[in-house]
Amino acid sequence: MRRQKFATPVGVERSDKILTILGALILLGGAYVAWNLGANDGANSMGTAVGAGVRTMREAVLIVGVFGLLGAVTMGSGVIKTIGRGIVPLDTIDPHIATLIALAAMFAAGLWLTLATYLRLPVSTTHSTVGAVAGAGVAVGDVPVIWARFGDIFIAWIATPIGAAVLAFLLYTLMNKLLSRFSVSNRVWAWLLTLSGIYMAFSWGANDVANATGVIVGAGLLEANWAAVLGGIGIAVGVATWGYKVMQTVGSGITALAPPMAFIAEFAAALNVQIYTLFGIPVSTTHAIVGAIIGVGLVHGRTALNAKTARDIMLAWAGTPIGAGILAFVLYHVFQLVFGGGG
Numbered sequence: 001m002r003r004q005k006f007a008t009p010v011g012v013e014r015s016d017k018i019l020t021i022l023g024a025l026i027l028l029g030g031a032y033v034a035w036n037l038g039a040n041d042g043a044n045s046m047g048t049a050v051g052a053g054v055r056t057m058r059e060a061v062l063i064v065g066v067f068g069l070l071g072a073v074t075m076g077s078g079v080i081k082t083i084g085r086g087i088v089p090l091d092t093i094d095p096h097i098a099t100l101i102a103l104a105a106m107f108a109a110g111l112w113l114t115l116a117t118y119l120r121l122p123v124s125t126t127h128s129t130v131g132a133v134a135g136a137g138v139a140v141g142d143v144p145v146i147w148a149r150f151g152d153i154f155i156a157w158i159a160t161p162i163g164a165a166v167l168a169f170l171l172y173t174l175m176n177k178l179l180s181r182f183s184v185s186n187r188v189w190a191w192l193l194t195l196s197g198i199y200m201a202f203s204w205g206a207n208d209v210a211n212a213t214g215v216i217v218g219a220g221l222l223e224a225n226w227a228a229v230l231g232g233i234g235i236a237v238g239v240a241t242w243g244y245k246v247m248q249t250v251g252s253g254i255t256a257l258a259p260p261m262a263f264i265a266e267f268a269a270a271l272n273v274q275i276y277t278l279f280g281i282p283v284s285t286t287h288a289i290v291g292a293i294i295g296v297g298l299v300h301g302r303t304a305l306n307a308k309t310a311r312d313i314m315l316a317w318a319g320t321p322i323g324a325g326i327l328a329f330v331l332y333h334v335f336q337l338v339f340g341g342g343g
Contacts, residue, residue: 022099023221029106034212034231036113037125038238041208043247044289045201048262050247054190057244064201065236071205072232077224080210080217088137088145090218097140100335102215105132108328121316122246124284129211131321135328160283161291168268168295175264189259196266203273204285265292
């Protein structure tokens with residue numbers, strides 16, 4: 001007896017195709033954000049080494065790419081889950097709406113980061129992604145945005161640069177007292193600064209890969225471990241192709257960095273980020289390193305800081321979650337018109 005063939009309803013077939021297209025676009029958007037993350041935030045790990053003159057730009061790019069990828073793959077899954085489900089619970093809402101939110105958030109965050117990198121401003125990828133997810137969630141209107149979780153993350157954003165600045169100030173002051181009794185060669189400082197940069201690159205990859213892949217996991221497109229691999233590769237490519245722009249600002253635009261100052265700034269920032277990562281809290285490595293650089297600069301007095309550059313960076317910080325959120329709000333409605341769906 002021949003098996004009877006049943007036609008797939010046209011509406012269901014079209015819906016499946018749309019979800020497939022949306023899924024592919026979200027993966028593309030995640031790769032785009034990861035590339036931007038590497039281009040903008042790669043400076044946080046080795047910009048100080050370049051500014052202090054102990055590593056060339058090419059060496060810095062290679063080191064950040066390798067150890068950022070390693071951190072993302074080995075420790076990135078915890079923070080990925082927070083971004084993917086902690087702001088808007090994408091895994092509990094209608095799959096089509098979840099994919100539209102994810103798509104709008106990815107491209108909004110990526111566009112904002114591209115603009116910031118072009119302007120050579122080190123901004124927070126975490127700010128950009130979390131603001132974009134919240135903005136897309138607001139655009140839907142009838143999905144829960146967990147503002148309490150947003151508040152916890154916001155407090156961490158404020159605490160990160162302050163904590164890094166205080167820690168760097170204290171460590172650098174203590175180190176200066178110790179160094180008054182001993183002399184350390186420039187070769188030793190070069191290696192110490194390289195090691196602290198490696199530590200920072202690893203911590204950055206582990207924490208910030210979530211900004212590129214969290215909503216991919218939340219929307220159910222990839223498991224956290226595979227998302228970390230995708231994001232880590234994108235980060236490495238971003239560092240290699242465009243990372244030099246912001247690296248110059250971090251390395252020399254805020255304050256002139258001698259090797260001991262650069263070492264303490266990197267170590268204090270990396271330690272700060274590592275603590276948050278252990279608790280699965282997404283924080284800004286940009287805030288950490290800029291705060292730490294300001295902290296070591298203040299040891300020599302406020303005149304050691306470039307006030308204009310610091311002001312521009314802080315204004316960009318303040319505008320990032322708002323700007324990314326507005327972009328995501330608009331893009332959600334655009335994608336809704338193109339692909340249909342609730343909201």
